[in-house]
Amino acid sequence: MKIIPLGGLEQIGMNITAFEYEDSIMVVDCGLSFPSDDMLGIDLVIPDVTYLEQNLDKVKGFVITHGHEDHIGALPYILQKINVPVYGTKLTIGLIENKLKEHNLMKTTKRKVVRHGQSINLGCFRVEFIKTNHSIADAAALAIFTPAGVIVHTGDFKIDYTPVFGDAADLQRFAELGRKGVLVLMSDSTNAVRAGFTASERTVGKTFDGIFAEHKGNRIIVATFASNVDRVQQIINSAYKYGRKVVVEGRSMVNVIGTASELGYINIPEGTLIDIEQLKNYTDEQTVLITTGSQGESMAALSRMASNLHRKVSIKPNDVVIFSSTPIPGNEKAVYKVINELSQKGAEVIFQDTHVSGHACQEEIKLMYALLHPKFALPVHGEYRHLVANRGLALSMGIPKENVLLMSSGDVVEISPDSCRVNGHVPSGGILVDGLGVGDVGNIVLRDRQNLAQNGIIIVVLTLEKYSNQLLAGPDIVSRGFVYVRESEDLLDEARRIVDDAVADCLDRHLTDWGKIKNIIRDSLSDFLWKRMKRNPMILPIIMEVE
Numbered sequence: 001m002k003i004i005p006l007g008g009l010e011q012i013g014m015n016i017t018a019f020e021y022e023d024s025i026m027v028v029d030c031g032l033s034f035p036s037d038d039m040l041g042i043d044l045v046i047p048d049v050t051y052l053e054q055n056l057d058k059v060k061g062f063v064i065t066h067g068h069e070d071h072i073g074a075l076p077y078i079l080q081k082i083n084v085p086v087y088g089t090k091l092t093i094g095l096i097e098n099k100l101k102e103h104n105l106m107k108t109t110k111r112k113v114v115r116h117g118q119s120i121n122l123g124c125f126r127v128e129f130i131k132t133n134h135s136i137a138d139a140a141a142l143a144i145f146t147p148a149g150v151i152v153h154t155g156d157f158k159i160d161y162t163p164v165f166g167d168a169a170d171l172q173r174f175a176e177l178g179r180k181g182v183l184v185l186m187s188d189s190t191n192a193v194r195a196g197f198t199a200s201e202r203t204v205g206k207t208f209d210g211i212f213a214e215h216k217g218n219r220i221i222v223a224t225f226a227s228n229v230d231r232v233q234q235i236i237n238s239a240y241k242y243g244r245k246v247v248v249e250g251r252s253m254v255n256v257i258g259t260a261s262e263l264g265y266i267n268i269p270e271g272t273l274i275d276i277e278q279l280k281n282y283t284d285e286q287t288v289l290i291t292t293g294s295q296g297e298s299m300a301a302l303s304r305m306a307s308n309l310h311r312k313v314s315i316k317p318n319d320v321v322i323f324s325s326t327p328i329p330g331n332e333k334a335v336y337k338v339i340n341e342l343s344q345k346g347a348e349v350i351f352q353d354t355h356v357s358g359h360a361c362q363e364e365i366k367l368m369y370a371l372l373h374p375k376f377a378l379p380v381h382g383e384y385r386h387l388v389a390n391r392g393l394a395l396s397m398g399i400p401k402e403n404v405l406l407m408s409s410g411d412v413v414e415i416s417p418d419s420c421r422v423n424g425h426v427p428s429g430g431i432l433v434d435g436l437g438v439g440d441v442g443n444i445v446l447r448d449r450q451n452l453a454q455n456g457i458i459i460v461v462l463t464l465e466k467y468s469n470q471l472l473a474g475p476d477i478v479s480r481g482f483v484y485v486r487e488s489e490d491l492l493d494e495a496r497r498i499v500d501d502a503v504a505d506c507l508d509r510h511l512t513d514w515g516k517i518k519n520i521i522r523d524s525l526s527d528f529l530w531k532r533m534k535r536n537p538m539i540l541p542i543i544m545e546v547e
Contacts, residue, residue, distance in 0.1 A: 015028075068156065088113070093111050114140075157364075296337060463545070
């Protein structure tokens with residue numbers, strides 16, 4: 001039995017894991033991750049599924065644990081290459097269908113809604129969906145029955161005894177599986193570094209109630225994750241209680257709330273939601289805006305409001321803005337920038353106690369180990385430090401050290417009833433998506449973009465006569481992002497002389513290979529600029545020929 005994580009380790013995001021036995025492969029999740037700061041111009045990153053393409057005839061389907069972008073976001077791209085059925089719970093499939101519509105894949109993609117407690121058969125695997133809680137409704141853990149034994153994949157989970165919507169996690173089922181014997185537990189590690197329990201989602205509702213009671217005379221704007229339907233439900237509950245109308249703003253927010261409302265995952269009292277166009281008909285204290293942008297994303301609705309770019313809403317000194325999320329690692333700078341902009345406009349910004357995590361803290365992860373008694377532990381979902389913390393929890397729960405394995409993306413982990421080891425590696429990593437191009441921007445293009453961003457470019461243009469190689473025009477120097485041309489005429493004149501000399505030298509030596517001429521121009525100009533300015537712009541010689 002093989003377990004092959006193709007993404008989702010060493011980072012938060014891009015979760016995808018293949019399970020393989022003989023001629024059957026099933027894939028759990030298919031997510032994207034967002035670009036890091038050094039990926040200039042990149043929109044998103046999707047996993048490299050070369051291994052699945054090479055074994056296309058074995059792949060039986062995608063099984064999705066829940067509807068977050070880091071678990072479903074890559075599906076529209078990957079399904080174009082690997083067209084197999086997709087299985088998930090009702091809301092998860094609803095959100096996936098939104099994506100398939102955008103990419104015109106509805107007709108070609110088979111989708112199947114699975115209820116909690118139901119099982120599906122994929123090749124030689126049987127997969128059972130088990131109810132868990134998370135910051136999006138309808139999350140599921142998976143019990144995968146394989147010829148080698150039972151593997152439990154928790155998906156992203158927390159244990160919420162008082163969820164806003166639906167039932168608490170099905171701990172009884174986990175305990176039953178534990179009694180029958182579980183071979184492997186693959187557990188969410190995101191909050192494994194945090195002690196204690198994750199608070200219930202309902203505690204946020206109480207905080208909102210308090211804030212609404214305190215600020216009866218202000219307009220309230222709440223920024224949260226579009227996918228956190230339960231959070232939106234609680235904001236709507238408080239708004240309704242205090243007689244306010246609600247505007248939902250931000251494309252992803254409108255999409256998710258629309259889907260959740262159609263499928264019955266959110267209950268909005270009649271007449272509470274209004275369109276953004278109707279805002280002007282109400283006073284400030286009669287309205288609440290629920291918006292995207294809690295992570296400081298530059299194009300999201302809240303960032304546009306903060307920087308006066310939003311067409312319908314501008315921030316006023318009396319506004320109260322609530323950030324109902326924690327900055328994702330790496331986004332802190334962007335979030336604080338937006339908070340500062342809002343504060344400068346005189347708004348009151350609240351971000352204490354207005355969020356609870358969707359991931360299990362240490363005690364809940366320990367509870368999973370206690371209920372399931374797995375023989376082997378393979379921590380998943382998190383940066384390396386999170387996986388290490390999860391390993392510590394597994395050891396504290398009595399799992400022998402040699403039975404806890406930290407995997408890396410691309411590892412092939414072979415499992416049998418009495419062993420668990422890494423045996424081999426398959427291609428893995430990120431494919432960059434830029435606009436409509438998928439994978440056409442690689443490391444070399446990124447390196448050029450970084451170079452251009454840091455040092456600028458100088459273009460040298462000259463014209464040579466065909467056959468005789470006489471210099472007819474130029475060299476002309478064009479510079480972008482290197483120096484301000486109008487204030488650096490002396491420097492550019494000197495650079496032109498350097499190029500002149502280099503070209504003259506080449507022609508005296510009767511060099512006819514343009515590649516060599518270009519290299520000599522590049523080297524001599526580069527030396528000169530480094531000595532004069534200690535800068536290394538990209539130098540692009542262009543030679544034109546005239547008959």
